[in-house]
Every structure is written in structure tokens, then in C-alpha cells.
Amino acid sequence: MSTQPDLLYTEEEEALRAAVRDLLADHCDAPGVIARTESGAPHDTAAWKALAGTMGLAGLLIPEELGGQGATHREAAVVLEELGRAVAPVPYLTSAVVATEALLECGDDELLGRLASATTGAALALPLNTAAGGAYKVVRHEGGALHGELTGIADAAIADVLLVPADDGGLYAVDADAVTVTPHPSLDLTRPVATVTLDGVPGRLLGDAEPAVRRALRAGAGLLASEQLGLAEWTLTETVRYLKERKQFNRPVGGFQALKHRLAQLWLEVVNLRAAARAAADALATGEDTDVTVAVAQSYASPVAVHAAEEALQLHGGIGMTWEHPVHLYLKRAKADSLAYGTAGVHRAALAELVDLQAP
Amino acid sequence: MTDAAELRRRTQELLAAHPPATTGRLDFLRARFDAGLAWVHYPEGLGGLNAPRSLQAVVDAELEAAGAPDNEPRRIGIGLGMAAPTILKYGTDEQKQRFLRPLWTGEEVWCQLFSEPGAGSDLAALGTRAVREGEDWVVNGQKVWTSSAHLARWAILIARTDPDVPKHAGITYFLCDMTDPGVEVRPLRQITGEAEFNEVFLTDVRIPDARRLGAVGDGWRVAQTTLNNERVAIGGMRLPREGGMIGPVAKTWRERPELRTHDLHQRLLRLWVDAEVSRLTAERLRQQLVAGQPGPEGAGMKLAFARLNQEISGLEVELRGEEGLLYDDWTMRRPELVDFTGRDAGYRYLRSKGNSIEGGTSEVLLNIVAERVLGLPAEPRTDKDVPWKDLAR
Numbered sequence: 001m002s003t004q005p006d007l008l009y010t011e012e013e014e015a016l017r018a019a020v021r022d023l024l025a026d027h028c029d030a031p032g033v034i035a036r037t038e039s040g041a042p043h044d045t046a047a048w049k050a051l052a053g054t055m056g057l058a059g060l061l062i063p064e065e066l067g068g069q070g071a072t073h074r075e076a077a078v079v080l081e082e083l084g085r086a087v088a089p090v091p092y093l094t095s096a097v098v099a100t101e102a103l104l105e106c107g108d109d110e111l112l113g114r115l116a117s118a119t120t121g122a123a124l125a126l127p128l129n130t131a132a133g134g135a136y137k138v139v140r141h142e143g144g145a146l147h148g149e150l151t152g153i154a155d156a157a158i159a160d161v162l163l164v165p166a167d168d169g170g171l172y173a174v175d176a177d178a179v180t181v182t183p184h185p186s187l188d189l190t191r192p193v194a195t196v197t198l199d200g201v202p203g204r205l206l207g208d209a210e211p212a213v214r215r216a217l218r219a220g221a222g223l224l225a226s227e228q229l230g231l232a233e234w235t236l237t238e239t240v241r242y243l244k245e246r247k248q249f250n251r252p253v254g255g256f257q258a259l260k261h262r263l264a265q266l267w268l269e270v271v272n273l274r275a276a277a278r279a280a281a282d283a284l285a286t287g288e289d290t291d292v293t294v295a296v297a298q299s300y301a302s303p304v305a306v307h308a309a310e311e312a313l314q315l316h317g318g319i320g321m322t323w324e325h326p327v328h329l330y331l332k333r334a335k336a337d338s339l340a341y342g343t344a345g346v347h348r349a350a351l352a353e354l355v356d357l358q359a360p
Numbered sequence: 361m362t363d364a365a366e367l368r369r370r371t372q373e374l375l376a377a378h379p380p381a382t383t384g385r386l387d388f389l390r391a392r393f394d395a396g397l398a399w400v401h402y403p404e405g406l407g408g409l410n411a412p413r414s415l416q417a418v419v420d421a422e423l424e425a426a427g428a429p430d431n432e433p434r435r436i437g438i439g440l441g442m443a444a445p446t447i448l449k450y451g452t453d454e455q456k457q458r459f460l461r462p463l464w465t466g467e468e469v470w471c472q473l474f475s476e477p478g479a480g481s482d483l484a485a486l487g488t489r490a491v492r493e494g495e496d497w498v499v500n501g502q503k504v505w506t507s508s509a510h511l512a513r514w515a516i517l518i519a520r521t522d523p524d525v526p527k528h529a530g531i532t533y534f535l536c537d538m539t540d541p542g543v544e545v546r547p548l549r550q551i552t553g554e555a556e557f558n559e560v561f562l563t564d565v566r567i568p569d570a571r572r573l574g575a576v577g578d579g580w581r582v583a584q585t586t587l588n589n590e591r592v593a594i595g596g597m598r599l600p601r602e603g604g605m606i607g608p609v610a611k612t613w614r615e616r617p618e619l620r621t622h623d624l625h626q627r628l629l630r631l632w633v634d635a636e637v638s639r640l641t642a643e644r645l646r647q648q649l650v651a652g653q654p655g656p657e658g659a660g661m662k663l664a665f666a667r668l669n670q671e672i673s674g675l676e677v678e679l680r681g682e683e684g685l686l687y688d689d690w691t692m693r694r695p696e697l698v699d700f701t702g703r704d705a706g707y708r709y710l711r712s713k714g715n716s717i718e719g720g721t722s723e724v725l726l727n728i729v730a731e732r733v734l735g736l737p738a739e740p741r742t743d744k745d746v747p748w749k750d751l752a753r
Contacts (some may be wrong), residue, residue, distance in 0.1 A: 004598075007644035008651060149518040240734050255737030260730035267729055268660040275640035296640075357613055357628060359550040360620035 059116030077281035084230025106207035154329025171267030172203030188336035439470035
């Protein structure tokens, strides 16, 4: 390994963070997000329009000549940190990262242009828990039409275009209006999954599915670590704040050593996660040492984000168990994220191959 | 302002006047000190040039390229890292002139007489007494976990000069002559079989008042300079992947497939990831320091590495199977440096147990993170206003 990854944030990245945080403060307050989860339209389309369109964030990874921002995964990672902090119900990761990466691999300028202008949102039609290199279900391509049922598709309900892998090895763009999308009650209220049924629908061939899917899922896994960092950061900060305020036994609960040590331990984990997530974002941007760095980040991030959310719930006591308090949104997202794009165990198994620590 | 070019010029001047090939080691080190190139951020006349600390690397690189001898910094770490900054900050001109040069050249080794059998994490409760008699202080007590005491010419010492005030207020800081007849050094054998450390018994040791550092009763504040510098060293090193204790385990895993089990594989992969992430965190901390944005992350590094060293070496003993039942050498030895890589897995397992105790226990460090980084309330204090002599012990 010749160079070390740049693990800091640039001034521009900090400015981007501030802008996204401002916007989310206006759009994504916790009571609003909680109310929306039961509205039948859990996605916050207004926030998504502002982020994707007005701020142009949908095109961060898309080259300028196609109407995008021509930025890198480093900037996208900062956006995801903030979206994680707000547990925002917007399809940024699924559309502006994963589907976009698949289209970049296929070189589909037309769709990329539409995604960059935020007039279209897309979803890769694979179960959310599929890891790069893992097996996935495909649909039948027969008589010029696609037939089949695909399950576990995150953010399908808000996608305009679905990117569907078929049994001929191709990846097809399918208009969402032509398929049946059946949303399911999902563990993660803010990133629900759906079943997509294709009943002889036309699709436009984009290219080979295998490399596109692999690239998309690797980028998704690497940048998911930044979303998980945002989740963990919010839960830690909020828990520390609450424990300074909450009094029992005539003193702030945060003064009890049993709790202080748990929070200090969690802080350490979050500090580590920041380094791992920045390394993954930088590696995706530079293309150096990417497979190992992404696998390290995903092996580390999921247990930390889940631990942070579980500690937040426990240390909030009874209030943490209520529907009214937002901590459950973070727990549900963190737990679903721990499956997304491969569990920590799947990524450790990948590492065993990558760094030559073979199984017995 | 002394810049890099000026430092390079002065270094070349030193090398020309005292060619390393024909100059004795000590003579060269003394000349280097007198040229202000020992620690460039120190004042002129005391081994420095009032230059930015970051420029020391410029001098070191020039000298290394010229094959010049160094002062073996790892061997005299307590002097360089702890005694020197404290003497610089609180010493009289006379003390600075007398002590800093032979300290830096390594002619005089220093040790630290702080911890006591009854004062570990609660160092301020220490009971070694110093009583004023004429121009001297007469010191009686016992110190423990003193590395280099058997090699040291001098010690930094904190002792109780007033038992009638609360514990932090009655402490005074001294520079103690280790050749005084009342100083007895006994090796303290540890679980590894060797004795890196010592117990030091002080019986009617006479310390002239001129070797007091700082005001009477101000020793706790003076000691903070010493202790803060103890923790500075961690985190500056740039490690490659598998550069730490995970390296030998990964090597064994690759070379000895017959030792592999599924359980060990799962644990190895977890620890490999943890080690790599800690390495990235240390690298991030280093980048922050270089960019002039020091963060609080350093507070956690020692905690993380203590746990990693312990878990990795524990795994390594299991991995080695039948060999894990053996131990390389129980002979009572007196190593000058901790040698993690030159010994077997069993040694690493046992020695790393000390990592979560020495230099602040992990439990105390968690308190520090909770209180200073997260701003959580401090522990309730029942000893704050109680005279030291009335404390429970």
C-alpha cells in the first residue's frame, strides 16, 4: 500500500454537510418522520425534491457533461452521514448511489441525465441484503418481455425506473408504471421494502448485469458505513445530552460510572467508525485498495451502529421504548442496515479471501 | 524565526565541525546539544533554538543521513518525555542548566518516583513523607513500578510535605539523587518472569531544598505537566497494515494451516478488522495533528490498543495449540525495553495484561473520556475537603 487514505473532511465537504443539515432541520423533524411512517407514503418527497433537485445531490456521482456534479464518493459520504443523523426517509442511497453506480457501469447516459436532473429516481431490483459477489434472483426474459417476482427491494415504492436483472445476464430498465409494486410492512419504517411483480413487461437492455450489480453493491456497502456513522453519532450525542438532564437518586443519571463507561466505550467505537467510513469513501473515490477498505468498513460499521442504537434505547429507559421518541427509528434503521448489502459476517468472509486469512 | 533551511545549515555546520566518523558518541551528542539541535523547540542555551517543534524532523533526517549517533531515546524515555518538560516549565535557571544537558545526552538516566503501594489510580493520596530539616528535606516512604530505577542517576519524586491539608494541596515535587545512601532499589518481578520495574525504598533520604521543583505544596500541579507528557507519545507513529500485534498471528495463520479452526477463524477476522480500524483511527489522528486540528480522539487510543493487544495475544496462545502450553523463558531478567516482537506468544499474552493498568488504568481512562470529552458529570468526591491524614486507608 503506497499511500494512506485522506481521512479528514475538506472545507468544501464541511460546507456541504452544513447545507444538508440545514435543509434536514427544516424538513425532517422527528415527529414529522414518525407521523409519515404510518401515512401510507413513508418517503418524504418534499425533502427528496429539495435535496435531489434544488441542491443537486442526486447527481453528485454523475459526470458534469451528463448534468451531474462530477463529485466523488467522499462528498456522497458526507451527505449520507447527515441523512443517517436525521434518519431521513429519502431514497438517496438506493437511487443516487446504488442505482447510479449500476448505470455508470452500463454507461447509460440517457438515464443518468434524468437521474442527475432529479426528474427520475431509480432502484436496483435486488433484495437489500444482497452483498457484492453474492447470488440474487433474476426474472425471466421471454419473447421480448420480462416475467417474474422480485422481493426485498428497498425504496421501490418511490422509484420511477427499476433496474432489473434477467436470466439472459442482462440488466434492464423497466418503467415503474408497468410493474406492480407491493410495499410490505418493513422493520425499517424509513426505508421500506417492496415486492416487484413483472407480468410480461417491456424492458430496455442497459448492459451486463454482473459487473453493474457488483459495482453498485460495493459502492452501496462502502457508503452505507457513512450513513451508519451518522446514525451512531446521533444516538450517542442524544443519549449523552439526555443523561446530563435526566435525574434519578438526586443526581444526573449520566454521573453514574456504570453508564459513563458504556458511553465512553461507545464514543470510542464511533471514533473508530469515522476513520473506517472515511477510509471507505476515499478508497471508492480513488479506486485504491477499494475491496479491502470497503469490507473492513462494513465489517466494523454494522455492529457499531446497532450497538449505539441499542445503548441509546436502554439508556433512555422507559421513554426509549415509546413510539413517540425517535430512538426506535434509529434502532430499526440500524438493524436493517446491518443486513443491507451484506452482513458484517459476509464482509469478514470476503476479507478472509482478500487478505489471505483462509478458513480452515 | 528559525526555519527549515536555517536548521539544515546549522546541522551541516555541526556535522562539519564534529564529523560523526571521527567524533566520540558522547562528544557528538554534547556538541549537538550545545548547537541547539537537541530539541529545537527548547530555549537557546538549553539544547534548542526556540524553533517550532515540528521542525525537529528536519534536523533528525539530516543527522540520520549523515550517520550521526542518536541519544537512544527509547532508553531514556522517562527523562526526555517526563522529567525534561517538567524541569523546563518549573525549574530554576540553575536546575535547568545543571540537569537538561546530561539528561538529553543520556549520561544521566532518570526515573519516576510517583506510584506507591497505597496510591495507584488515586496518586494524590500518596503517603511518602518529606519533612523539612534546615536546608534539607528528609524523605521516608516506598515507591513502586519504577522502571529504570536501577539504572537511574536521578528521579522525579512527589512526596507529602503537609498531611494536615486536603490531599492535592500537601504535595511537593523534588529531584532526588538516586545515589543517596537512603535509596534502596529492589527488582519487582512481574508475571512474565522478568523485572522491568523496581520497588524503591526511601529511608531518611536527604534532598537539599535547592532540588525542590516548584513551590512547596504545589507538587500536584507540577506533576500534571509530567503526566500530561506521558500520554503525548501515543498516536504519532505511522503503522502499515498488520503492523501491530496482529502481524505475527496473521503470519502464523497463513503458514500453519493445520492449526486453523472455525472458531479461531471467526475471532481472528474480527480482531483483524478491529486492528485495521484502530490503525486507521491512529492515522486519522495523525492527519488531524498535521493539519493543525487536534481532536480528542487521542484519549481513546491507549484504551483501544490495550484491549487489542490483550485479545490478539490471547488468541495467539490458543492458535499455537500444543506450543501454546510452552513458555519461552521464565528466567528473572532485567530488560531495558519491552520487547513484544522478540518473544513468544505466551510472553505477549502476559505482558499485555499490563497495558490496561500502566499509564492510567482503562477504567480511569474511560472516566476521563466520559468527563472531559463527553462532558458527563464527575464522580462524587468524598475526599475533597478532608485533610490527607484523615483519609480512609
